Amino acid sequence: MTTSAIDKSQSKAAKMAGLAFPISFVTVVAVNFGIFARLIVSGNPAETARNTSNNDRPWSPSRRIQAGTAVVEGHLHESIRLSQLWVARCSQV
Numbered sequence: 313m314t315t316s317a318i319d320k321s322q323s324k325a326a327k328m329a330g331l332a333f334p335i336s337f338v339t340v341v342a343v344n345f346g347i348f349a350r351l352i353v354s355g356n357p358a359e360t361a362r363n364t365s366n367n368d369r370p371w372s373p374s375r376r377i378q379a380g381t382a383v384v385e386g387h388l389h390e391s392i393r394l395s396q397l398w399v400a401r402c403s404q405v
Contacts, residue, residue, distance in 0.1 A: 325402035
């Protein structure tokens with residue numbers, strides 16, 4: 313197999329794929345800290361435990377965390393999958 317020079321579309325695809333991961337990572341971290349910051353009560357571990365384990369309501373904090381994590385992970389997985397497809401498609405040109 314011979315190697316060829318990288319053309320403009322391949323370069324653009326590589327840059328987009330390279331940016332997709334850090335952007336997704338920062339988003340996940342920010343959302344995670346934002347959710348947990350509302351649950352933690354400074355100096356009161358009992359209240360913090362109540363906030364994180366209160367499952368008697370349909371949208372309790374712990375269920376919101378589970379739902380939010382599932383949504384963020386789904387979007388992260390999809391964005392990585394699409395960037396991989398795009399890089400593969402652009403490399404065939």
